[in-house]
Amino acid sequence: MQALVIAAHGSHLNPDASDPTYAHADTIRETGAFDEVREAFWKEEPHFREVIRTLESDEVFVVPLFISEGYFTEEVIPRELRLEDWDPDKWESDGTSASQATLEAEDVGKTIHYCGPVGTHDAMTDVIVQRAETATEDPDVGEGFGLSVVGHGTDRNENSAKAIEYHSDRIAERDRFDEVKALFMDEEPEVDDVTDYFESEDIVVVPLFIADGYHTQEDIPEDMGLTEDYRLGWDVPAEVDGHRVWYTGAVGTEDLMADVVLERAADAGADIGDAREAVRELAASVADPEPSAGAGAGD
Amino acid sequence: MTVATDDLETLLDHASSGIAFDGLHVDESDDGYRLETPANEWTGLDEDELRRALDAAGEYATNWRYWQERIGGEGTARRAFLRWCERAPLADAETDEATTGPWSESGEGDADAGDAPLAVPERYDALRDGIDREWGQLSITARFVDVDDPDGERVYDLWHVDDADSDIADLEVYDDPRDARDLATYDDDGRYRPLKTAPTLPAGWAFTGLSGADLVETVEFFYPATVANWHRELQGTLDVDHWLETAERQTGIYDVIDELPREAVEWMAEACCADSQCLRRREWQYEEGDELDADGGDGPFPCREPCSLVVAAARKCTTLESETEHTYELELTTSELNQLEELIDAVADGRIDEIREADVYDGANRYRARYLRAKRFDDDGSLEATRVDE
Numbered sequence: 001m002q003a004l005v006i007a008a009h010g011s012h013l014n015p016d017a018s019d020p021t022y023a024h025a026d027t028i029r030e031t032g033a034f035d036e037v038r039e040a041f042w043k044e045e046p047h048f049r050e051v052i053r054t055l056e057s058d059e060v061f062v063v064p065l066f067i068s069e070g071y072f073t074e075e076v077i078p079r080e081l082r083l084e085d086w087d088p089d090k091w092e093s094d095g096t097s098a099s100q101a102t103l104e105a106e107d108v109g110k111t112i113h114y115c116g117p118v119g120t121h122d123a124m125t126d127v128i129v130q131r132a133e134t135a136t137e138d139p140d141v142g143e144g145f146g147l148s149v150v151g152h153g154t155d156r157n158e159n160s161a162k163a164i165e166y167h168s169d170r171i172a173e174r175d176r177f178d179e180v181k182a183l184f185m186d187e188e189p190e191v192d193d194v195t196d197y198f199e200s201e202d203i204v205v206v207p208l209f210i211a212d213g214y215h216t217q218e219d220i221p222e223d224m225g226l227t228e229d230y231r232l233g234w235d236v237p238a239e240v241d242g243h244r245v246w247y248t249g250a251v252g253t254e255d256l257m258a259d260v261v262l263e264r265a266a267d268a269g270a271d272i273g274d275a276r277e278a279v280r281e282l283a284a285s286v287a288d289p290e291p292s293a294g295a296g297a298g299d
Numbered sequence: 300m301t302v303a304t305d306d307l308e309t310l311l312d313h314a315s316s317g318i319a320f321d322g323l324h325v326d327e328s329d330d331g332y333r334l335e336t337p338a339n340e341w342t343g344l345d346e347d348e349l350r351r352a353l354d355a356a357g358e359y360a361t362n363w364r365y366w367q368e369r370i371g372g373e374g375t376a377r378r379a380f381l382r383w384c385e386r387a388p389l390a391d392a393e394t395d396e397a398t399t400g401p402w403s404e405s406g407e408g409d410a411d412a413g414d415a416p417l418a419v420p421e422r423y424d425a426l427r428d429g430i431d432r433e434w435g436q437l438s439i440t441a442r443f444v445d446v447d448d449p450d451g452e453r454v455y456d457l458w459h460v461d462d463a464d465s466d467i468a469d470l471e472v473y474d475d476p477r478d479a480r481d482l483a484t485y486d487d488d489g490r491y492r493p494l495k496t497a498p499t500l501p502a503g504w505a506f507t508g509l510s511g512a513d514l515v516e517t518v519e520f521f522y523p524a525t526v527a528n529w530h531r532e533l534q535g536t537l538d539v540d541h542w543l544e545t546a547e548r549q550t551g552i553y554d555v556i557d558e559l560p561r562e563a564v565e566w567m568a569e570a571c572c573a574d575s576q577c578l579r580r581r582e583w584q585y586e587e588g589d590e591l592d593a594d595g596g597d598g599p600f601p602c603r604e605p606c607s608l609v610v611a612a613a614r615k616c617t618t619l620e621s622e623t624e625h626t627y628e629l630e631l632t633t634s635e636l637n638q639l640e641e642l643i644d645a646v647a648d649g650r651i652d653e654i655r656e657a658d659v660y661d662g663a664n665r666y667r668a669r670y671l672r673a674k675r676f677d678d679d680g681s682l683e684a685t686r687v688d689e
Contacts, residue, residue: 012608013493014491015485044495047523050523050524053524056372076550
């Protein structure tokens with residue numbers, strides 16, 4: 001038997017924080033690739049601390065639903081899961097290349113394949129591009145468009161910016177968009193001045209965040225000048241300084257994220273059969289334009 | 300009761316290697332098969348005779364099939380929980396004393412203390428009507444799918460204990476375990492419930508006809524990890540992480556909480572870990588051998604470690620406790636001082652909504668509170684108090 005645990009932050013204050021975790025877990029449940037699929041959280045239940053004991057499988061694949069390699073993925077999660085012999089060096093990562101480490105959880109004696117976070121997996125690049133397609137409701141979006149990947153950025157964790165830059169570079173190499181730029185909330189270059197960084201009239205802004213919340217639904221739309229007050233919502237696209245800014249919030253809510261979770265587990269040796277194809281088909285079908293897509297937070 | 304042909308075939312497949320389960324014994328020797336139940340014993344049977352004897356012991360045969368073939372998972376928490384649901388002896392392997400297994404006497408704090416386990420015939424009678432159990436605020440019924448001619452197949456119904464007397468037609472009916480996540484997200488006042496074991500689960504819903512696996516999954520969505528920790532407690536293997544251990548493990552913004560004075564840990568446990576706030580029973584102490592005086596509560600589920608809410612609260616408490624005390628002077632009448640106490644009590648007990656608008660005799664009445672504010676607050680909205688120890 002093999003189990004999948006999706007490890008996410010969650011929130012004591014905001015019930016929406018765990019929505020993407022549940023959504024992606026449900027998508028993977030539907031594929032039947034794992035005997036057990038479980039959500040686990042730092043701030044909600046089941047807590048990281050107790051999740052492994054709720055599983056009957058001896059082989060457990062843990063995929064952190066986090067953007068960067070850093071404090072949570074290298075310190076908090078392995079510690080709380082009681083992963084014996086964990087050391088960040090086991091990932092041999094430069095900040096964006098973590099794959100997996102096989103360890104034992106000391107309270108249950110099970111084999112834990114501890115994977116790198118979804119945010120730094122190569123497949124995440126596709127999710128960002130798909131987000132641009134969803135935001136513009138155009139599967140061929142690219143020509144005439146600039147794309148900005150936006151991250152939190154912080155002086156406390158250099159890896160935080162690395163993940164954003166990594167995917168920006170990968171998208172730029174594809175020559176699909178006229179311009180690609182990594183921008184940040186808390187460090188230079190800042191997302192406040194988004195239009196200064198692009199010549200293209202149309203700019204798609206994709207925040208590399210797991211869940212929608214304060215930053216993606218309040219801070220960033222106001223900072224970019226999409227709206228005076230987030231509670232009033234904003235247009236997609238919104239007119240800002242002669243540009244059209246296409247913004248729909250956290251990339252982590254994109255359906256294709258379930259595929260990244262599966263890839264992480266597969267890279268660590270999970271037998272997932274044709275689950276990836278099933279998820280990609282599902283994501284493609286829901287990526288079709290919907291009338292409500294692109295609505296702002298005021299809805 | 301007739302035993303279905305495939306039930307018999309499965310049983311016969313296992314008979315040669317011996318069956319000892321829930322009072323049913325089947326084995327094979329040179330003298331032929333031996334079949335034994337608490338009421339009867341047949342020896343020296345050939346295969347046809349064994350089939351006929353098994354028909355006579357049909358309840359034992361279908362019971363064996365349900366547990367060994369349908370549920371499986373020997374030794375797992377899932378299986379133990381489902382057996383608890385129908386008051387089966389939990390230590391099912393102890394077949395010689397099938398009705399008096401080591402876990403038959405519910406320990407203190409178990410969800411349904413005092414219910415003796417039932418042997419197969421009594422259980423089969425009870426499963427026709429349905430066997431009810433309570434798991435926190437959940438009411439669980441185990442029953443036969445086919446009441447008139449039970450083939451051993453059980454299903455499970457689940458609703459809020461407050462809905463025990465409700466007509467099912469008045470409840471919202473679900474059959475997907477995942478729906479439990481949404482039902483457990485908000486309380487009756489629409490407030491988010493980050494603590495799943497808070498005693499604030501709203502009523503008005505029902506899950507009906509769940510399989511055993513789906514029942515356990517549903518319960519896990521309502522009360523995560525309670526089944527696993529209950530099972531560990533039963534087995535005497537519950538691992539408890541005490542306060543200091545958990546506090547010293549924290550990093551980042553929670554790194555400070557191990558500095559919380561012991562006295563304040565008492566206050567925090569009294570504030571957070573009471574039956575009125577959580578259905579878990581606090582098993583963790585200050586540290587091994589150093590028990591907290593605060594009552595751990597009588598909740599049905601063991602709490603093996605300070606939860607993330609307690610850890611978050613502890614961070615705030617640590618900041619508060621790091622401040623120096625001062626002496627302040629402020630003018631209050633005796634009634635106003637009493638009123639401050641009533642206000643704090645009302646907020647701490649979550650009683651504000653119960654105070655009637657016109658009940659000006661209650662110090663926590665809104666008009667009384669507004670009167671106190673109008674009278675005693677200065678233009679900055681603060682109490683007019685002067686620090687006198689400078």
